[in-house]
Every structure is written in C-alpha cells, then in structure tokens.
Amino acid sequence: MADVLVVVDHVEGSVRKPTLELLTVARRLGTPVAVALGAGAGQTAGVLAGHGASRVLVSEASEFADFLVVPKVDAVQRAVELVDPVAVLFVSSGENKEIAARLALRLESGVITDAVDVEAGEDGRPVAVQSAFAASYTTRSRVTRGIPVITVKPNSAPVEPVEGAGAVEELAVDFAAGVRGARVVSRSARESTGRPELTEAAIVVSGGRGLGSGENFALIEALADALGGAVGASRAAVDAGWYPHAHQVGQTGKSVSPQLYIASGISGAIQHRAGMQTSKTIVAINKDAEAPIFDLVDYGVVGDLHTVVPQLTEEINKRKG
Numbered sequence: 001m002a003d004v005l006v007v008v009d010h011v012e013g014s015v016r017k018p019t020l021e022l023l024t025v026a027r028r029l030g031t032p033v034a035v036a037l038g039a040g041a042g043q044t045a046g047v048l049a050g051h052g053a054s055r056v057l058v059s060e061a062s063e064f065a066d067f068l069v070v071p072k073v074d075a076v077q078r079a080v081e082l083v084d085p086v087a088v089l090f091v092s093s094g095e096n097k098e099i100a101a102r103l104a105l106r107l108e109s110g111v112i113t114d115a116v117d118v119e120a121g122e123d124g125r126p127v128a129v130q131s132a133f134a135a136s137y138t139t140r141s142r143v144t145r146g147i148p149v150i151t152v153k154p155n156s157a158p159v160e161p162v163e164g165a166g167a168v169e170e171l172a173v174d175f176a177a178g179v180r181g182a183r184v185v186s187r188s189a190r191e192s193t194g195r196p197e198l199t200e201a202a203i204v205v206s207g208g209r210g211l212g213s214g215e216n217f218a219l220i221e222a223l224a225d226a227l228g229g230a231v232g233a234s235r236a237a238v239d240a241g242w243y244p245h246a247h248q249v250g251q252t253g254k255s256v257s258p259q260l261y262i263a264s265g266i267s268g269a270i271q272h273r274a275g276m277q278t279s280k281t282i283v284a285i286n287k288d289a290e291a292p293i294f295d296l297v298d299y300g301v302v303g304d305l306h307t308v309v310p311q312l313t314e315e316i317n318k319r320k321g
C-alpha cells in the first residue's frame with residue numbers, strides 16, 4: 001500500500017486533535033507516515049502509532065523555533081524525498097497553508113487548501129472535497145501532476161485509534177540558505193480561557209449584535225462552557241468592541257467547521273455564513289422568524305436570546321449534573 005505523509009501539529013510533544021483526524025483521512029489513501037518537527041517532536045510517536053502511523057520521522061532542530069516557515073518546508077520536502085508518498089496532508093492553518101503552498105511549488109505539483117474531506121479516487125489518487133462560495137457549492141478536485149499537497153480543515157473526519165508500527169526515525173535536514181530570512185525575535189503566551197481553540201472546537205457558540213452589549217457575552221460564554229465549546233462572534237459584535245477580533249467568525253474572521261454551531265442574535269449575513277456554513281449541525285436563536293440565518297439551520301429557535309440562552313444553559317447543566 002502506498003505511503004501518505006501526514007505533517008503533525010503538536011505543542012511540545014502533545015499532538016493536537018486535528019492531526020489525529022488527519023491520520024483517519026490518510027488511512028483512506030494508504031499507509032500514514034507522520035513527520036513531526038520542533039521541540040518535543042520525539043514524544044509524539046506513541047500517540048501517532050496509536051492512530052495508525054507506520055513510521056514517525058522526527059527532527060527537533062532549533063531552526064523550527066528560531067525562523068519562520070522555511071525550515072519546515074525544507075524538512076517536509078526532505079521527508080517527501082525519503083517516503084515518495086501519494087499525498088502530503090496538513091491540518092489547515094495559516095502557517096500550514098503557507099508551508100503547503102511553498103512545498104507544492106518546490107515539488108512542481110499542486111496544492112488544495114481547506115478540504116472538508118479527502119477520498120481515494122477511482123485511480124487511487126486523492127480527490128479533495130471543498131466547500132466554495134460561502135458553502136453554496138461543493139467542489140471535488142484533484143491535483144493533476146506530481147504529489148498532491150492538501151490541507152484539511154479540523155473536524156473533517158473522526159478520530160479512530162488503530163495500532164500502527166510507529167517506527168521512529170531521525171529526519172536529517174539540510175536547511176536552505178534562505179532559512180534565515182525571517183527570524184522570530186520574541187514570543188508571548190496568549191492568555192488561556194480554558195476553552196478549546198475556536199477553529200478546532202467540536203462545538204462553537206457564537207453571539208451577534210442581538211446580544212445588545214459586551215456584558216451579555218457572558219450568556220454565550222456560559223452556554224459554551226456548559227457544552228465544552230469555544231466562543232465565536234459576528235463582525236458586528238466585534239466591531240462594537242464587545243468581543244475580541246480573534247473570535248470573529250466569517251469571511252474576514254476565522255473559518256470554523258464544528259460538529260455543532262449555535263448562532264445567537266446573528267442575522268446570517270453572507271459574510272458570516274462564509275465562515276460557518278460547513279458546520280455539521282447548525283442551530284440559531286433569533287427573535288425574528290424571517291432572519292436569513294434560518295435558511296441554513298438544522299434547528300431554529302424563534303425567541304428572545306436573553307430568555308432562551310440561559311434556559312438552555314441551565315437545562316444542559318442540569319442534565320450533565
């Protein structure tokens with residue numbers, strides 16, 4: 001069976017869930033070979049083996065932390081040369097999309113970004129499914145020459161534990177001269193809310209202008225916490241200064257694709273839909289039965305969010321308890 005290269009997202013050796021989803025996707029195309037880079041990369045092997053990785057190529061070179069993007073392109077290119085995979089898969093993120101694009105250029109192949117699914121085509125080559133034009137269309141496409149490089153959105157596949165050999169191999173990388181182009185001069189830790197990362201969360205609860213004030217985002221946070229979800233916001237809410245921009249969902253914000261998206265006090269403008277319409281189940285709470293958001297929901301509640309959201313939170317907490 002052909003090998004599929006999976007580029008691992010991890011934080012100091014702790015593998016992030018979207019990588020485990022990516023291993024499920026990879027197994028549809030062939031045998032996953034993981035490549036883990038940076039501090040703690042060697043510690044990822046056990047988890048990766050437990051999700052089907054046959055080999056884990058590891059490099060902990062300091063260049064990955066000290067310089068932007070290019071060292072990782074060098075390393076993944078080296079891994080491609082070693083493995084000769086049928087595809088290279090990344091988790092969709094800003095940095096990974098840049099690495100993927102540069103890699104495809106070097107491989108003289110093509111890149112497909114933000115796939116919501118990947119399948120083996122009739123000839124066994126990967127076919128990527130994307131959601132386009134604010135999720136109004138679903139496209140299926142494949143790279144026509146060379147080794148396809150595909151980035152896949154979080155929550156696109158289930159996590160399925162399955163034993164792989166997980167043989168750890170040191171990846172020796174010769175870094176290109178251009179590596180030193182952009183150096184990281186400082187880092188500061190983002191304040192943790194204890195909630196999952198917005199783009200990776202399985203549940204997202206979002207609030208919009210209908211909340212009426214920043215203080216009322218406490219209602220959204222309480223519902224998100226009851227569900228173990230992340231908090232999102234419409235641009236109107238962000239522009240009003242009610243919630244930080246990092247939480248904006250939409251065309252000019254973040255793209256989310258959770259199992260469950262709850263929109264509260266959000267009208268459903270096309271630019272908001274562009275960032276959340278691929279969510280698996282969509283629930284809206286809006287007092288206006290004619291709000292456009294109701295055109296795309298699986299479940300709609302017509303009512304005042306100040307009444308509905310606290311009741312919903314209370315009921316969920318009661319059932320959990």
Ligand SMILES: Cc1cc2nc3c(=O)[nH]c(=O)nc-3n(C[C@H](O)[C@H](O)[C@H](O)COP(=O)(O)OP(=O)(O)OC[C@H]3O[C@@H](n4cnc5c(N)ncnc54)[C@H](O)[C@@H]3O)c2cc1C
Nearest residue numbers: 208209210234235236250251252253265266267272287305
């Ligand atoms: C170039 C461009 C990029 C954009 N990018 C984004 C983007 O990334 N993300 C984004 O979200 N928008 C984006 N927008 C803005 C977008 O067009 C809308 O203006 C915005 O999404 C509206 O936000 P909203 O739904 O919160 O507010 P509104 O459209 O004002 O809707 C508020 C909703 O709350 C309901 N409501 C009011 N009170 C209550 C209550 N008590 N209980 C229940 N429901 C209530 C109302 O019925 C209404 O439907 C962009 C616009 C442009 C031009």
